[in-house]
Amino acid sequence: MAGAGRGALAYEELKGFEGRAAATAGEGRDPVNAPMIRHWCEALGDTNPAYEGPDAMAPPTMLQAWTMAGLSGHAGRSGAYDDLLALLDGAGYTSVVATDCEQEYLRPLRPGDVITFDAVIEAVSPLKTTKLGTGHFVTTRMDVRADGRLAGTHRFRILKYAPRAPGSGPAAPAGAAGDRAAGEMRDLRPRPVVNRDNAGFWAGVKDHRLLIQRCRDCATLRFPWLPGCNACGGQEWDTVRASGEGTVFSYVVMHHPPFPAFDPPYAVGLIELAEGVRMVSNVIGVPYDKVRIGMPVRLTFLRADDDLELPVFRAVEDGEA
Template sequence: MVREGGRELTEEELKPFEGRPAATAAEGKDPVNEPMIRHWCEAMGDTNPAYAGPDAIAPPTMLQAWTMGGLSGFEGRSPAHDELFALLDGAGYTSVVATDCEQEYLRPLRPGDAITYDSLIESVSPLKTTKLGSGHFVTTRMDVRVGGELVGTHRFRILKYTPAARESAGAAKAGGAVKKLRPRPVVNRDNAGFWEGVGDHRLLIQRCRTCETLRFPWLPGCNACGGQEWDTVEASGAGTVFSYVVMHHPPFPAFDPPYAVALVELAEGVRIVSNVVGVPYDKVRIGMPVRLEFLAVDEELELPVFRAVEAGEV
C-alpha cells in the first residue's frame, strides 16, 4: 500500500528487527570522571554534595552520557540499526524525533568506572498516526555494565515519520498567507504556576522552603536537599548571556533562522533558555547584559525573552 509520502511497511518487514543487537560489548570512550560530572552539574545547576568530593558519585541521569560516541561514532555497532533506518527512509519515513526515554539505576557510578554496554532494537511499532505525521516508533534498550555487573538500563524511543501534509493546528491566515504558530508549551501540574506567572508578566523562580535554594526550571522537589515544599520569588529581570547557539538548520514553521538561543543567567543565580532580541543574531556574546521582557508571539501565546541592554542603559 502506498501512502502520501511513502509506502506502508508490513509486519513481516519490521518484526525481524526486534531483538537484533544494535551494539555489542561496546566500550565507553572515557571512564566515569570528575570533570564531566562537574560540567554536567554546572550545566544543570545541580549542587547536590553527593556529586563532589572524594566519595563522589555520578548523577544517575548521566547514565547515557558515558556511552555516547560523539561525532566520530563508536566501535561495536552492529548493522541492524543502519539497516532498519535505511528501510524506513526508503519507505518515506525520513524525519525523526525523539519522544521519550526511561532509565533504571541499579547502583551508583563512580569516577574511574569503565563502562561497557550492549544495546538492541527492542520494538518497532506498527504504523501510527500522530500530529507530526505517520510513522513507526522505534525503541532501543541499552544495558550498561561495569566489570560485567549490570549497573543501569536505558530505553530510548524515537518516531521515524513522514511529516503530515497539512496546516499545523491553529494556523492563522492573514492577507491570504498562512502564518504558522509556535509550538504550544506542555503545561502540567509541575510547571503550571510558572506559565500562570508568564501570563501575568512575571518570571517566577521556585524556592525550597527547607533550605531556600532557588531552582529553575521548575521541579517537584529540591535538587539540593530533596525538600518537597516550595514557594516562589519573582525574578528582577536582569541577567547575562551565559552561553548561546545560533540556529541555522533545520528550519521549523513559525521560526525564521538564523536566530540566537541563549542560556541566560539571571541576577538571582539560576539559568533559563530563551531568545535574545533587540540585537542581530551574530552580535550575541557571552557576558552580554540582557533584560527580561514578554513577547506576544501570537494571539494566544506570550513567552519570556531577553533584550540586549545597550551600554549605559539601566
C-alpha cells in the first residue's frame, strides 16, 4: 500500500467484501405517494403531465428517494458495509466523497407501490490516486422492488481516501496498485464517465459518428443521452446520426483554474446542432477571443491522447463549403 494509511491493508482483504450484503430485505419508509412526487417536481421545476393526475407515475430519477432511511436508519442494514468502511478508516482512508451514481429503470413506479430493496457491495477498486488524495472507490448496487417486482437498480460510488498534504501533488500509487504514474495522470484529460445510459454515444464517437437519441414513441430527439424521453416518458429509443453542422448558441472562455491537461484560455461552446439539440464542446480553429454567438461550426474529432478521442467543433470560415 502507498504510505498514505496508518496500517498495512492488503487489497485481497478488501476484495473479500465484494458480493457481501449491504442491506437485506430493506423496506421503504413510505409507499410511493403523490405529495413526495409533487414536492420533487416543484423543486426541479418539472411540469411533465406524466407525473400528475390519476394515472401519475413517479419521476424515474426519484428511485433512490423511496429507499432513503432518514436519521433512524434501516432495519435491514448489514454490518458488512460498516465493517468495510471501518477497515478503510483504520488504514488511514478517513475522508469520503460521493463520486457518481448510475440508475437503471425497469418499470414505472406509481402512487401506492410498496418499496423493498436489497443492496450488495459490488466492487472495491485497487488503490487509486486522485487530486483529492489516495484511496479506494467503493461501489454498492441496490435492487429496488415495487410490490415484489424489480423496478430499478441504483449504483452508488464513493471514494474513501487519505487527503494529500496541502500544496503537494498527488502521490503516485505503489507498484501496480495505480493505473498510471501521477505525473502522467496530470497530463491527461479527465476520462468521461461511460455507463449503460451513454455507452452507445461513446461507441459512436469511437467510430467518428455523433449519435443523437430519438424516442420511438414521439420521435423527439434528445441530447445528452437519457434513459427515457423527457417529452412523453417513452422508454424505447433509437439513434440518428448528426450531420455535424451547427452554430455557437452560447460560449464561455476558460481562464482559470489552470489544469495541466488544458492550455487556457480556451473557448467552450454550447453548440446548437442542425438537428435542433444542443451539446457542450470545445470550439477550435479560431482564437478564443474570435468566437461569437451564431458562428457556424462543423464537427471534427480531437485525439486527446492514445486512449481518448473527443467530438469538438471547428469554426467554419466565411465562404467555406
